[in-house]
């Protein structure tokens with residue numbers, strides 16, 4: 001058990017390079033239990049790399065990542081599996097298997113990871129589909145026959161299927177129209193609350209970020225250069241944040257393309 005003052009997720013001075021390319025250069029961030037933090041930052045700044053480091057898919061060459069106060073960077077495979085079993089994930093493209101019916105996509109982690117009996121996993125999948133507003137009839141369909149918004153709902157149902165402590169949302173509204181994006185944001189907020197999870201999201205969609213974040217953190221040149229409650233984002237006093245949230249081509253952030 002951990003107390004409420006222990007961050008659910010702590011990244012301390014994380015460095016990650018690929019050859020000569022330094023992507024994370026001292027990334028530090030604490031995410032408190034049941035907090036929803038959105039990471040913003042330009043394309044290619046390392047937001048996905050940061051999530052992959054937390055999941056153990058990439059190994060930082062310096063720094064530490066703690067979950068519930070426990071260091072995770074050098075875990076054995078078995079311990080890593082145990083940590084990752086606490087984490088749900090909604091991928092950018094929902095990453096559904098078209099060869100399996102919707103319910104089995106939702107139940108995938110329960111059957112494969114938790115070795116749950118199919119009947120029980122099926123019933124939980126139907127319950128989770130209901131939580132995201134989809135009926136049992138959708139459970140029998142192929143993901144290939146669903147609209148983009150429905151696929152996102154199914155991805156969300158799968159992310160919450162194992163009642164995770166932590167959920168990652170990777171660009172949850174990409175590819176959706178603004179109204180469906182809003183609906184998915186509301187569902188994300190509702191589901192995260194119902195499960196009692198801690199959430200980290202990465203997105204370029206500022207209206208979505210404002211809806212789902214308690215706090216935002218801006219990544220620039222491998223570090224968190226500003227973080228604060230979502231209500232302070234418009235008065236951050238940080239020129240980089242201002243440029244980013246207004247999507248302005250002029251300002252201190254010089255995109256690689258603009259240098260050409």
Ligand SMILES: Nc1ncnc2c1ncn2[C@@H]1O[C@H](COP(=O)(O)OP(=O)(O)OP(=O)(O)O)[C@@H](O)[C@H]1O
Pocket residue numbers: 018023041042043044045046047048049050
């Ligand atoms: N396995 C890898 N090998 C080499 N380079 C990589 C690898 N993974 C990521 N990178 C590089 O790291 C940089 C950051 O990538 P990342 O996907 O984290 O960016 P991002 O901030 O999530 O971008 P976007 O918002 O466009 O999705 C990019 O330059 C990318 O090419």
